[in-house]
Amino acid sequence: MRIGVLVLPADPWPESLALARRIEEMGYDHLWTYDHLSWRRYRDKTWHAAIPWLTGVAAHTSRIRLGTMVSSPNFRHPVTLAKEAMTLDHISDGRLTLGIGAGGIGFDATVLGGQVLTPGERARRLDEFVGHLDALLSEPATSRVGDFYTVDEARMIPGSVQRPRVPLAVAAGGPKTMKTVIRYADAWITEGDEAKIRTNAALMDESGRTMDRILLVDNGDDRPLASVDAFTDLVGRYAELGFTDLVFHHPRPDDPVWTDDPAMVEKIATEVLPSLRG
Numbered sequence: 001m002r003i004g005v006l007v008l009p010a011d012p013w014p015e016s017l018a019l020a021r022r023i024e025e026m027g028y029d030h031l032w033t034y035d036h037l038s039w040r041r042y043r044d045k046t047w048h049a050a051i052p053w054l055t056g057v058a059a060h061t062s063r064i065r066l067g068t069m070v071s072s073p074n075f076r077h078p079v080t081l082a083k084e085a086m087t088l089d090h091i092s093d094g095r096l097t098l099g100i101g102a103g104g105i106g107f108d109a110t111v112l113g114g115q116v117l118t119p120g121e122r123a124r125r126l127d128e129f130v131g132h133l134d135a136l137l138s139e140p141a142t143s144r145v146g147d148f149y150t151v152d153e154a155r156m157i158p159g160s161v162q163r164p165r166v167p168l169a170v171a172a173g174g175p176k177t178m179k180t181v182i183r184y185a186d187a188w189i190t191e192g193d194e195a196k197i198r199t200n201a202a203l204m205d206e207s208g209r210t211m212d213r214i215l216l217v218d219n220g221d222d223r224p225l226a227s228v229d230a231f232t233d234l235v236g237r238y239a240e241l242g243f244t245d246l247v248f249h250h251p252r253p254d255d256p257v258w259t260d261d262p263a264m265v266e267k268i269a270t271e272v273l274p275s276l277r278g
Helices: 013-025 050-059 078-091 119-136 175-184 194-207 228-239 263-271
Strands: 002-006 030-033 065-068 096-100 141-145 150-155 168-171 187-190 212-216 245-249
Touching (some): 030 245, 078 096, 078 150, 096 119, 119 141, 175 194, 187 194, 228 245, 228 263
Parallel strands (some): 002 245, 030 065, 065 096, 096 168
Antiparallel strands (some): 141 150
């Protein structure tokens, strides 16, 4: 199993860059950041844009994969996001995974003056959004008309470094969005209740699609960063469900949720990652 770290884009740039480079040095497989305009309890605090943040990290790292967790249709259009992803794929020399989700009902849903959609509408919009991205990142010229977005003779030249395109990792937690994952995605992102994850994993198994499965670890009752044993146990449980990747939030002393000891990041790197490499 590959292990990644999610770092909030909520610190001064020199601190963020130093942390990103250290995560690469420790041997982690991928580094992610949230793609929001503002987010929950950080709404009135420092918060940087995801794509420029990842671009800066890409320019100062060489190996670690980079990803959005996750880009939202709430404030993005597939044409502009595809162009930014294509460019970042070149800057990173083919290290980008584009994580995409349906979008929630928080600040990002209303900041541009739009109406908050129902869960069913968000699922339909996600399916169209991902379908447009799949086409845009695969072809030099694209025209498509949907219920939510129009693409008129968009150009994506020179195309992605990665072929046939930048990998799409789609977040899904229910049967409607799982259909989008199965139809388009190169990877499935999920989080939350383990019983629900098991149900969706069974849907994936039944579909016959083979793809990476990425678990975004929350900080619930399991407290997976409480100890090396707790983390190892979590890895083992989800490996049995076919998960290929696990991503945890980097602890933050000033955050009420991710309160674990930051030294655990080093301990996992030295005591767990070598065993996962065989």
